[in-house]
Amino acid sequence: MNGQQEYAVWADGLRKRYGETCALDGFDLAVRRGTVHGLLGPNGAGKTTAVRILATLVRLDGGRVTVAGVDPARDPQGVRRRIGLTGQYAALDESLTGRQNLEVFGRLFRLGGRRAGHRAGQLLEEFGLTEAGDKGVDEYSGGMRRRLDLAVSMILTPEVLFLDEPTTGLDPRARGEVWDTVRTLVAGGTTVLLTTQYLDEADRLAAHITVMDRGRAIADDTPGGLKNTVGGDRIEVVTAHARDLRRVAAVIARVAVPGAEPETVERERRVHAPVDDRVAALTEVARTLRDEGVQVEDLGLRRPSLDDVFLRLTGHRTEAAR
Template sequence: MDGDHAVRAEGLVKEYGGKETKRALDGFDLTVRRGTVHGLLGPNGAGKTTAVRVLSTLLRFDGGRAEVGGVDVASRPRQVRRRIGLAGQYAAVDEVLTGRQNLEMFGRLFHLGGRRARVRATELLDQFGLADAGGKGVGKYSGGMRRRLDLAASMILTPDVLFLDEPTTGLDPRGRGEVWESVRELVAAGTTVLLTTQYLEEADKLASRITVIDQGRAIAEDSPEGLKRSVGGDRIEIVVTEASELSRAAKIVARGGAEPVVDEEALRVHAPVADRVAALTDAARTLQDEGVAVEDIGLRRPSLDDVFLQLTGRAA
């Protein structure tokens, strides 16, 4: 395995026993370049959290191989743990303690010693924009502040690789934005982040590459823009006011040479276009000239929702 990648997995298998053996990971492959955010997307039960737990040494795997930070996960798990941080779906901080006390406690658990733990707590409170709140009880923190404190706790030893398993679950948009900014700052400082999330906007904004996992296997990997391009280019979309107008709108869109798709339930017609502006201008003019009552008209580019739906057959 080469040194350009902070995380690399080849053919990972994880089975759960019982009456019927189930494979949570079924030949899973993953490569994460150093100093990047790599998104791991998939439906519920696809294997995202299992992959993180395997790579962070919390679960033993049954086949394949994996390295994190250049260290073999199976044969040298303790060395791997010295190189990683992990923040799960829910904040692991103590709400009774202050933010500073939480970080000092984590520092002592990592054997930093009292003085070094205090120094490191101060550094992290500053880094994550929590210096003014360090003396407050965590129970008084907002959701975003609590998650930032949780991220800070996972960075006590300045890990090479940080695993974030759905880090903004349950946060409002403001809290989510605070966590995103903290993640960007970590990566700018050299940390590699493997991010699992069900918020497609989160992966789109943070990740330079995304792996889509389904039924324990990686089924696609590319940049966010590359994944979007894989499901098609720009489309013109028209929403009419009455179902009786759908056929007329479809005929107008078809003049551009593409076969329109009609969604009767949503009263929508859409089709791919090559020349975005010309197609929109021509359609708008013709709709007006022919008196077609339109609720909305516009150009739409594929989103990660479209990618998700096409690859997995399920909406995100």
Template structure:
């Protein structure tokens, strides 16, 4: 397997009784990048991460992490990786510094090296001012950054992040994103599973979509969006009664058949010449005296990709 990749999996299989969690799953993650792993609930994301991080044995196929075979060399793999699960695994009674020193000792760093490493990580993750406060007083974003710091005690080559910002508010999520970017800038490779498609879009340079235990797409975020089709023109009507008239105008100007959302009073359709179509639709609506609340252009989103590939929207989008 190539040194170009920090993670490589070929034909991974995993069964739990009659259920096949992974069914010939393939994955390659380039060194020094963030690679997103997206899929519906039950698609096999967490199983794949558990196999790659040596927590679960594979039933078939082959996988290497940091150049090491996960089945034959699990202990060496563990010495090269970090893993951050869905929920922060820090002690709220201890201070941030005490948490990191404790993890350092658990990794056999010894007293003074553990203290030095804790100080380095507190500074790297912007937690120096809160280092001696109880973690119970930390915000959600601060706890998550401390959890990331704990996973970096041994400076892992590969870091697995399994839905790292679940339940965080937008500000805290942004803080975690900045920390992840800093890790990658220092050379760490990150495999990110997330239910927030915006998160994958902002962080990942490449994304693999998994469904029913198989990789069904693998490309850059822009490449995946291009598979959906052209840019879209969107018009929000002032009144629901105006939707048929708006749809008629949009159909006359645009290449594709428009779709109408009565609940949001929205009409949208794919366009070839973005600016010309927008100008023409706006002029036609004005000439015919049709009132609109908003009009604009947008690119297909990762949620559009997710919907097209898996048949339904992401968990976060459905919740919204």
């Protein structure tokens, strides 16, 4: 890797220890400008430590970093002027209105009263909160609070925005609202580094994904590229009765990719395996199971998911998928 201008965030060989614990063990990262880059990993993988180092909140023990073209170790204030950071929980004062929250943060960022008020109005409009701007934050829905929290992080129009699990605890509608907001920010030129436990979130938003484990990057590719490492299409059958699982596995084995053994998940009464010719495989399995009188609750084809990738790379599923 190199620290060329095409990267908004670049890290080479980051190391960080907390006593006997090695949080980062040679972590590398390259985030292209104007994109959403997903950072995935199990709990304890080092994601939070990496983000804290990049955001100048923690000093690294070794390695090299540039954020928006600035070295955090040499010029932390220069980095802070160029970034925004939104944590897992909204940092808002519920006793104030949305507009007042933005104005307070604007003053904290030394915009002055008039500029802070003007910027608050701009952000309320940009984040679709104008009508709610003069309502108390305690009246906001979860999605509105998160959008206001994002607006706070954008007061200084940062080049790079760090989002740490931005939709944790939100319902599907609110999550969709936040996703739309993130896409709008990126369309305006902001680079986003996203950490999340929701793999569908990374799949929908991120142009590139880095998977971490034990303080290192263990995979780095586009969502599609990562899925291709698991394999192509898979045929999947859910039986009505557990007693038929062996028969189903034998049928699927005939159409599976050579050398691939069907996998059986007994508690779900599900059997699946990779296939090359998806249409022929589906037709053959459906006909054979019908002829053998096997009752099926579900039969279909599916593409690998990021959850499959995560399971293959780390040995277990994310917390959100359990």
